[in-house]
Amino acid sequence: MTESLTGAQILCRTLLEEGVDVLFGYPGGAIMPLYHALPEFPELRHVLVRHEQAAAHAADGYARASGKAGVCVATSGPGATNLVTGLATAHMDSTPVVAITGQVARSMMGRDAFQETDIIGITQPITKHSRLIEDVEEIEEAVREALYVAQEGRPGPVLLDIPKDVQNQKVSGTAGQRGRESTPSRSSRADTVPLPRCPAGSFEEAARLIARAERPLIMAGHGVVLSGAYAELRVLAERTGIPVITTLLGISAFPEAHPLHLGMPGMHGEVHVNRAIQQSDLIIGLGLRFDDRVTGNLAGFARGAKLIHIELDASEIGKNVPAAIGLVGDVRDVLCQLLPAIAPRSCDGWRQEIDGFTRLRDENFQAGLSPQAILDAIAESAGDECTIVSDVGQHQMWVAKLFRYQRPNSHITSGGLGTMGFAVPAAMGVALARPGEPVWAISGDGGFQMNMQEIATMVQEGIPVKMAVFNNGYLGMVRQWQQFFHGRRYSATPIWSPDYVKLAEAYGIAGYRIESLDEVQDAVAGASAAPGPALLEFMIEQEANVFPMIPPGGSLSEPIEGEPAIRMVPA
Amino acid sequence: MSEDHQTVSVLLEDRLITLNRAVGLIRRRNLPVRSLAIGPTATPGTARLTIMMKSDEATAERAVQHLEKMIGVRAAIAFPSLNGVARELALVKVRAPHERYAELLDVVQLYNACVVDDAADGLIVELTGSEAFVLSCLRALERFEIVEVARSGTIALAAANNLQTETAT
Numbered sequence: 022m023t024e025s026l027t028g029a030q031i032l033c034r035t036l037l038e039e040g041v042d043v044l045f046g047y048p049g050g051a052i053m054p055l056y057h058a059l060p061e062f063p064e065l066r067h068v069l070v071r072h073e074q075a076a077a078h079a080a081d082g083y084a085r086a087s088g089k090a091g092v093c094v095a096t097s098g099p100g101a102t103n104l105v106t107g108l109a110t111a112h113m114d115s116t117p118v119v120a121i122t123g124q125v126a127r128s129m130m131g132r133d134a135f136q137e138t139d140i141i142g143i144t145q146p147i148t149k150h151s152r153l154i155e156d157v158e159e160i161e162e163a164v165r166e167a168l169y170v171a172q173e174g175r176p177g178p179v180l181l182d183i184p185k186d187v188q189n190q191k192v193s194g195t196a197g198q199r200g201r202e203s204t205p206s207r208s209s210r211a212d213t214v215p216l217p218r219c220p221a222g223s224f225e226e227a228a229r230l231i232a233r234a235e236r237p238l239i240m241a242g243h244g245v246v247l248s249g250a251y252a253e254l255r256v257l258a259e260r261t262g263i264p265v266i267t268t269l270l271g272i273s274a275f276p277e278a279h280p281l282h283l284g285m286p287g288m289h290g291e292v293h294v295n296r297a298i299q300q301s302d303l304i305i306g307l308g309l310r311f312d313d314r315v316t317g318n319l320a321g322f323a324r325g326a327k328l329i330h331i332e333l334d335a336s337e338i339g340k341n342v343p344a345a346i347g348l349v350g351d352v353r354d355v356l357c358q359l360l361p362a363i364a365p366r367s368c369d370g371w372r373q374e375i376d377g378f379t380r381l382r383d384e385n386f387q388a389g390l391s392p393q394a395i396l397d398a399i400a401e402s403a404g405d406e407c408t409i410v411s412d413v414g415q416h417q418m419w420v421a422k423l424f425r426y427q428r429p430n431s432h433i434t435s436g437g438l439g440t441m442g443f444a445v446p447a448a449m450g451v452a453l454a455r456p457g458e459p460v461w462a463i464s465g466d467g468g469f470q471m472n473m474q475e476i477a478t479m480v481q482e483g484i485p486v487k488m489a490v491f492n493n494g495y496l497g498m499v500r501q502w503q504q505f506f507h508g509r510r511y512s513a514t515p516i517w518s519p520d521y522v523k524l525a526e527a528y529g530i531a532g533y534r535i536e537s538l539d540e541v542q543d544a545v546a547g548a549s550a551a552p553g554p555a556l557l558e559f560m561i562e563q564e565a566n567v568f569p570m571i572p573p574g575g576s577l578s579e580p581i582e583g584e585p586a587i588r589m590v591p592a
Numbered sequence: 593m594s595e596d597h598q599t600v601s602v603l604l605e606d607r608l609i610t611l612n613r614a615v616g617l618i619r620r621r622n623l624p625v626r627s628l629a630i631g632p633t634a635t636p637g638t639a640r641l642t643i644m645m646k647s648d649e650a651t652a653e654r655a656v657q658h659l660e661k662m663i664g665v666r667a668a669i670a671f672p673s674l675n676g677v678a679r680e681l682a683l684v685k686v687r688a689p690h691e692r693y694a695e696l697l698d699v700v701q702l703y704n705a706c707v708v709d710d711a712a713d714g715l716i717v718e719l720t721g722s723e724a725f726v727l728s729c730l731r732a733l734e735r736f737e738i739v740e741v742a743r744s745g746t747i748a749l750a751a752a753n754n755l756q757t758e759t760a761t
Binding site for chain 1: 663
């Protein structure tokens with residue numbers, strides 16, 4: 022006798038078969054059949070968040086840390102729309118997230134039913150793919166397809182919208198079960214990965230350019246992390262002596278302390294990094310898309326440099342910066358093919374020249390509580406296994422520039438979308454993907470307050486994220502722009518915070534307020550030793566700025582390196 | 593690179609959601625679209641979307657690369673419109689006083705068009721040709737009273753590249 026299963030049961034079973042072990046979600050009317058089925062699948066852990074946005078960010082953090090798809094669940098209508106920011110974040114940063122949303126019953130669709138929303142339409146520009154499941158027979162194949170599409174090629178978010186009656190629809194237990202080896206019928210690798218397009222002779226040509234360049238640079242982006250091309254990148258750099266720049270999402274793809282590592286480029290990149298780009302005659306771009314925060318004004322970007330662009334997504338080649346050679350493919354695959362053609366060389370003169378570009382800054386922070394001192398204490402206490410998840414704003418730039426990353430993929434942040442409120446929920450996902458390893462969520466006082474409700478989730482689920490808040494009483498990055506470009510008119514940037522120590526106490530977790538340098542070490546050590554989550558509030562200099570800064574629309578050659586005279590609002 | 597008329601021809605899954613997604617992509621990428629036309633192909637379940645753009649070749653090629661990434665798109669190519677055959681259909685309802693009927697029919701004949709309906713409120717004229725031909729004929733008809741115009745958008749086939757065989761592989 023074959024047992025009869027509901028769509029919801031098939032959904033859970035297929036997720037498990039595909040290796041999914043945790044769902045971040047929030048129940049509601051249209052997704053109740055799935056929640057009814059969940060207790061029958063205890064291996065499928067459900068983490069009840071406090072807001073669906075956090076479910077999407079947590080799935081994103083889980084995906085970035087584990088390399089597998091992260092899955093989030095929400096009900097129809099407001100549940101689904103709350104996922105939107107998280108899906109857009111995952112889309113911009115190419116992260117494999119699968120969102121499962123409940124939908125009103127098929128007979129109600131299109132009639133403006135209670136909690137009905139066209140979530141497929143809403144998320145179309147911010148998902149890699151989406152699908153409305155119209156019959157129970159589709160569920161198994163659709164789930165396999167969604168997980169496959171999210172992870173293959175250039176990863177991205179996929180949304181499955183499942184009407185409530187389809188979740189309840191019954192079908193015989195073995196019908197339609199294809200087993201996990203089967204490939205999804207509607208997609209194959211060819212659908213999701215552009216075929217490698219490396220024209221004949223292009224490797225030799227690239228090798229010739231690399232051999233002849235006088236001032237070459239490697240720019241490593243997120244693609245290096247996604248493809249795990251750490252060793253290949255290192256071989257390329259060490260064999261040629263070419264200095265390595267890591268973009269915001271490329272940070273930790275190359276050892277921070279390596280003598281060939283230069284740092285981060287772009288709007289808040291160090292002067293020597295940006296000057297190296299401007300002076301270079303060859304850029305080897307690995308898995309990056311030349312975002313405007315990296316290039317500054319395109320007309321003035323690296324005008325003397327040829328570009329060898331190695332990138333999985335063909336549509337990125339030549340999109341912003343013209344490429345002399347475009348090698349389309351997974352960064353690791355392409356480097357493996359390219360490396361045999363690369364002859365040893367050195368770049369000693371060029372590296373000395375770059376060293377000469379370095380500027381030392383003298384920055385004073387109140388009570389010695391500098392970002393560097395705080396991050397050093399965290400690095401010392403957390404050790405090599407630590408993952409840092411940063412939010413968005415001034416602290417994000419300090420964390421990107423100052424933390425000494427020890428191992429690959431240990432820096433996780435919202436780069437493309439710049440989503441404030443990302444760090445705390447994403448860190449929950451990271452912590453579940455890397456059990457037993459220290460995970461720190463570092464936020465400003467603005468971003469922290471956007472998703473601090475998730476402390477409750479951490480407490481309920483026993484997720485031991487350490488949360489550091491850089492509190493300067495301002496939305497600091499916006500305030501900095503107001504100071505530099507809007508005549509110091511601090512409109513809507515002063516921000517009040519609750520007493521975070523009392524807040525920690527209310528949630529029953531360890532809380533610390535750190536007001537001077539001599540308190541840092543003990544507090545960080547105490548938080549690290551605490552068994553569960555902990556909250557640390559660092560009272561940093563109120564009006565400290567992130568230097569250097571390329572003004573918006575400026576070229577990389579025009580950094581602001583110190584406090585500017587008051588400028589008036591641009592006309 | 594010079595700006596010219598480019599044709600982007602896309603074979604895609606014949607479903608509203610897929611068409612919606614393809615058109616959404618074109619809007620989101622801010623591509624300089626002049627016309628869109630969609631219709632079935634010889635392969636059941638596959639539709640052809642023809643996008644006419646005024647752009648350089650690189651922009652059209654980028655549109656193809658973005659479209660090729662979409663699930664549900666079976667194949668896409670771009671070609672300069674001069675390297676293919678392009679046609680548009682237009683229906684024009686024209687009103688003319690009785691004394692100018694002969695003049696109107698002369699224009700219709702001159703453009704090799706035909707009258708497909710003789711309604712109470714005017715004649716419906718059917719035109720087929722390149723976009724330039726249709727525009728020229730519309731200008732000629734403007735000396736009468738044009739009541740309504742319906743245009744199909746341009747459809748095109750490349751002279752050299754066969755998209756249909758591309759999908760068969």
